[in-house]
Amino acid sequence: MIRRVAFNLFAWGIVLAVAFPLFWMLVTSVKPQFELFRRPPTFLPETWTLEHYIRLIQDTPFLTYFKNSIILSTATTLVVVAISTLGAYSLVRFKYRGRESLAFLVLFTYLLPSVVLIIPLYLMLVSMGLSNTIFSLVIAYTTFALPYALWLLRSFMAGIPEDLESAALVDGASRMGAFVDVILPQLLPGIISTALFTFILSWNEYLYALVLVNSDSARPLTTGVMNMLVSSFNIEWSLLMAASVMMSVPLIIVFAFLQSYLTRGFGAGGVKG
Amino acid sequence: MAAVNFDKVVKSFGAFTAVHGLDLAIDEGEFVSLLGPSGCGKTTTLRMLAGLEFPTSGEISIGDRVVNDLAPGERDIAMVFQSYALYPHMTVAQNIAYPLKKRGVPKSERGAMVQKTAELLQLTELLSRKPRQLSGGQQQRVALGRALVRDPKVFLLDEPLSNLDAKLRGYMRVELVELHRRLGRTMVYVTHDQLEAMTMSDRIAVMEGGRLQQFAPPTEVYRAPANRFVAGFIGTPAMNLIDGEIRQSGGTWQFHAPGLTLDCPPLLDSARPGPACLGIRPEGVVFGSGPIEGVVQVVEQTGHENIVVARIGADMRLTGRVGAERVWQAGETVRCGIDIDRAHIFAAGAAGERLNRPGLRPVEAPAVIKAAR
Incomplete structure (x- = not known):
């Protein structure tokens, strides 16, 4: 009994520790400017206001950054999912020399710190005339999301019985037909996990965005918000918090939708053999 | 077509x-x-x-x-x-x-x-x-x-x-x-x-x-299994396979194994003296009388019949399918025989082919084969 209570207290302690910054972010974003630095600080705002949000949307390029981030993350996710699904299929189903070593080589690239790759990638993108575009970031994020995505989907793919595909082939489907009709629906939970991973990664990425993109029209949220609100002399805390809230919202929405799908998907896979 | x-x-x-x-x-x-x-x-x-x-x-x-x-x-x-x-x-x-x-x-x-x-x-x-x-x-x-x-x-x-x-x-x-x-x-x-x-x-x-x-x-x-593998694979309990050799004396062929000498069933013309294997299904083994002496080791009762495993000599085992009316006890000494008309002779080796002529004597329908499990 005591152990259970202790365990519960411990668990709630962790939850609070994790949730408090989020709570503070939310609270700060709706406090009026004069209340922000009052001592002692108010826990809940005395006056609620949405002025920071309105300022953010009307007076700053926040929406441009937001749009860039959406385009960037969605494009990266689509590219990564498309390539890694087909790649995982090839790694699992086709037999060719060096298949295993290829898979490990791919994983190896994931182990390199991304800082090491940034200069060569930058030079490459410049010589391709892609620097300072959203597309350059799509390429950069794809390079480091892909290895992990490939491995994730590879294990999902390996869990799909080969008989299913054989059955579809015998039933008259082409290889591509069997892939679309039978493999893809089975792979859906894996595809969702991969998409989630890739989307979050490209949504939150900072370093590459900082180095590869310098024009305001192509900046994503991460660097855009920092650039606009954090200067050497001043940090616009209230705006920063409002921006942070709005940055988190899409992720929370995506997660909330897909999470139920994820858990449902995991159970749906197998027919016992 | x-x-x-x-x-x-x-x-x-x-x-x-x-x-x-x-x-x-x-x-x-x-x-x-x-x-x-x-x-x-x-x-x-x-x-x-x-x-x-x-x-x-x-x-x-x-x-x-x-x-x-x-x-x-x-x-x-x-x-x-x-x-x-x-x-x-x-x-x-x-x-x-x-x-x-x-x-x-x-x-x-x-x-x-x-x-x-x-x-x-x-x-x-x-x-x-x-x-x-x-x-x-x-x-x-x-x-x-x-x-x-x-x-x-x-x-x-x-x-x-x-x-x-x-x-x-x-x-x-x-x-x-x-x-x-x-x-x-x-x-x-x-x-x-x-x-x-x-x-x-x-x-x-x-x-x-x-x-x-x-x-x-x-x-x-x-x-009429074509070779020793088929003979051993088909049938439950499996066919008894006894390693020995075949010898020709006069016009007759005999099968010799330690403690066992039998006249062979009619062999093919291609048969040559040498190492060979005798195969006999459990229903071709007679318990109760015969020239071979053994000790009953295991009795499996299936209800309508008994499967009796007897040890012959040092390391030979003979499995027989016998009626359920006589109950055999483990440890009991038993005399047994082999119905030579139902025996097969195979060349030596795991897949040695059959050396006796098939189908010379009509064999009654195979007894019910018991499910493997």
Whole structure:
């Protein structure tokens, strides 16, 4: 009994520790400017206001950054999912020399710190005339999301019985037909996990965005918000918090939708053999 | 014409050869079992016929058509998998309709065809369910339905009953035979269960080590096994195999083993004196009288008969099938004999071929073979 209570207290302690910054972010974003630095600080705002949000949307390029981030993350996710699904299929189903070593080589690239790759990638993108575009970031994020995505989907793919595909082939489907009709629906939970991973990664990425993109029209949220609100002399805390809230919202929405799908998907896979 | 023909078919995976030069001619409408232990190449053979594996060399034909280079979907076959391989995200009706859909049968006709198949297999109530909501036997019937819905030339069945419980398996065996009789289609059935092969097939192809050992009707495989492997593999309890040698003195052949000398059954002209193996089925062993003395070691009572294992000499064992009226006790001394007219002589070695002439004496129908499990 005591152990259970202790365990519960411990668990709630962790939850609070994790949730408090989020709570503070939310609270700060709706406090009026004069209340922000009052001592002692108010826990809940005395006056609620949405002025920071309105300022953010009307007076700053926040929406441009937001749009860039959406385009960037969605494009990266689509590219990564498309390539890694087909790649995982090839790694699992086709037999060719060096298949295993290829898979490990791919994983190896994931182990390199991304800082090491940034200069060569930058030079490459410049010589391709892609620097300072959203597309350059799509390429950069794809390079480091892909290895992990490939491995994730590879294990999902390996869990799909080969008989299913054989059955579809015998039933008259082409290889591509069997892939679309039978493999893809089975792979859906894996595809969702991969998409989630890739989307979050490209949504939150900072370093590459900082180095590869310098024009305001192509900046994503991460660097855009920092650039606009954090200067050497001043940090616009209230705006920063409002921006942070709005940055988190899409992720929370995506997660909330897909999470139920994820858990449902995991159970749906197998027919016992 | 939908005969199936394998002509010198070889299948290698890298350095490993799974099937060695298989020649097999299956007649139209025949029910043929590919029988053998795990890894004998039977499933590879079936998958080559399905087009899921491609032969390294040799030719496979279905009817008049060489199918080596045809995709599975172009071969006009249907296959039932051991795992059933039902599409988990589709309903039973969608599963059954899938082969029709892939072959461009108009949607309006599909419904009626699915309905007809479902009625045949008593699946009508289950059409809107997903595979995971079905029992093993129901899943099996859906898999069968998916194969039946489109009247293919050849049915391929890869151990379709092995995931069912014993009672259902017995029921489905009868159903399948009935189905075969009604459809009159060629069926190729892979199994490691000799009971299934013996009870269902027109002919059995016994395979081992990627080679065809014997291709004959069940009774012939049982009564006149082509070699020592088939002799030992078919039949439960297994045939007694006694290593010794054959000698010729005057015009008669004798079999010698430690503590045992017997006149041989009539041998082929090709027989030569030397190491050999005597095979005798448990029903050919006589307990209670005879020239051999042994000690009863194990008695298995099955109700209608007893299986008695006796130790002869130092390291020889003899299994006999005897009536249930006399109860033998372990440790009891027993005299036993071998009905030489039912004995087989095989050349030495694991796959030594038969040296005695087959079928010289009509043998009564083989006793009921007990289920392997």
